[in-house]
Amino acid sequence: MTGRLAAVTGRLAAATALAPRPGLDSSAAEWHDAEPDLTNPPSDAAPASSPRISIALHDVTKVYPNGRNALSDVDLTVPEGDFVFLVGPSGAGKSTLIKLLVRDELATHGEVYIAGFEVTSLRGRDIPRLRRQIGIVFQDFKLLPRKTVRENVAFALEVTGTPRKRIAATVERALALVGLTEQAAQRPSQLSGGEKQRTAIARAMVHDPRVIIADEPTGNLDPLISWEIIQLLLRINDMGTTVLMATHNAEVVTALRKRVVALEDGHVVRDEVGGYHRDY
């Protein structure tokens, strides 16, 4: 336990040193401008000796305007290419932590780094650049019912100003990745829950993000389908994308023996690799 803590502290120091400030970070912009390539992540993503930091929270506290203290003094470091489960009872602060990472909320105190951005000092107009480096997947899918699978995925490219001729090829690659090429012309109402979530994952992947954040992605799915989604996220992780997944699914967490970060009452109460996951 002490060793683990030391490792985390060490990583945190590395994060502060390595995470480039938004103004200086040209790599993120270049990466976005480059042709999205879903099958070959950049080779510099995870050098073996000193892994780059994907997510780092330093001394983060979040107090909502109503006085509720959602997170207290949270320290967390996730190296690039990691797969991390975020567990904890409802109200423990999982959603708040995710909102801080995608800059939906601002930390009251502390520093938040993700995908090369220092989120806490990010200017409003730079938020879109941050979000394009993060793929977000939700429990309720958030698909547009009037659009087909293909259009739902293309929408993420269309609204970020991607040239039309690049959209079609990128969308087909993303659909192939999640195995939905056959269902591309269907609307969400014609899809199963698992297919809906795979559509959402395809949409999250079209910007070739450095991090995938999944908030209870299997919360609405039965166990068998849940495994399909987990397998897909593992495959994406194997390709070099960092995955942070908030979940209540004890079975999955236990079986996979990945890093588990447990939150309770806004504090990190456990951070270790492995099985045990209390029934929240």
Place this chain on the structure above:
Amino acid sequence: MIGFLAFSIRRAFQGLWRNRVMSLAAMVTMVLMLLMLAGLVIVLSGMEAGLSYVESKVEIRAELYDGADPSRVATLEAQVAALPEVASVTFISKDQALADLRAQEAAAGQPDLSTVVGSNPLPDQLAIKLKDPKDFGSVKATLLAPDGVVARIPDQATNVDQLISITALLRTVGLIIVVLVGMTVLLIVVNTIRMALMSRADEIEIMRLVGASDSFVRWPFIFEGLLVGLFGALLTLGLLSLASGPISQLANAIAGQVPVGFGQQLTSEIAAVVFGAGLGLGGIGAWISVRAYLRN
């Protein structure tokens, strides 16, 4: 850029269609307001035309004493002509004045009463045209300064004053009404775009999550507001062009010889006002709505 414009305009049309009842209501109120505005412009320009016509006709008639010394009259004439406020001075002999009166009465279809009198009752006169009718007072003082030349100056300025004050009143009242109606239209546009925003709340949420910049969120709705204004303006101008014939006739019947109607200049002026007000209210209303929505 072209992709962005195409995206925004396509979504603006989609939004108008999805939200068509409210969009139509906004357009109809917009048309009513623009018609009032155009009406005000037409009436005011008619009044202005009438005013400048009447003003151009205003002249001071200074009636001279019978048997006033012709050399003193000539001196006064030269003196008045030298005043900067004066456009022209003409001496009208009593015979000329009588002839003028007879011609005027004949034109108006009145019987010639001058024959009844037997002798010419009219005095010699100086007819003075002013550059600006407001300078009446100072010129009058100059005319009355030498003794025994000018007998009296009939006051003719009151008609002009009345016309000026009616025009000013009409302009003020008309503007107040148009501003009130304009604010109503603005609120309706704000509300229309707010409904459009709400009906797309899910899309906006997703757009922001996947990293769409604010302009991609904002401009489709501003274009939607501009389209309401554009269609409102086009509809208004269509209605006006259908009605322009009867309006011109009516104006001519009322004003008689005063030149009122749809001249080239008035037409382009109205088109500019209608388009400007329509697009302005549509764009500003949408902008207010989007700004309020995105702040939440």
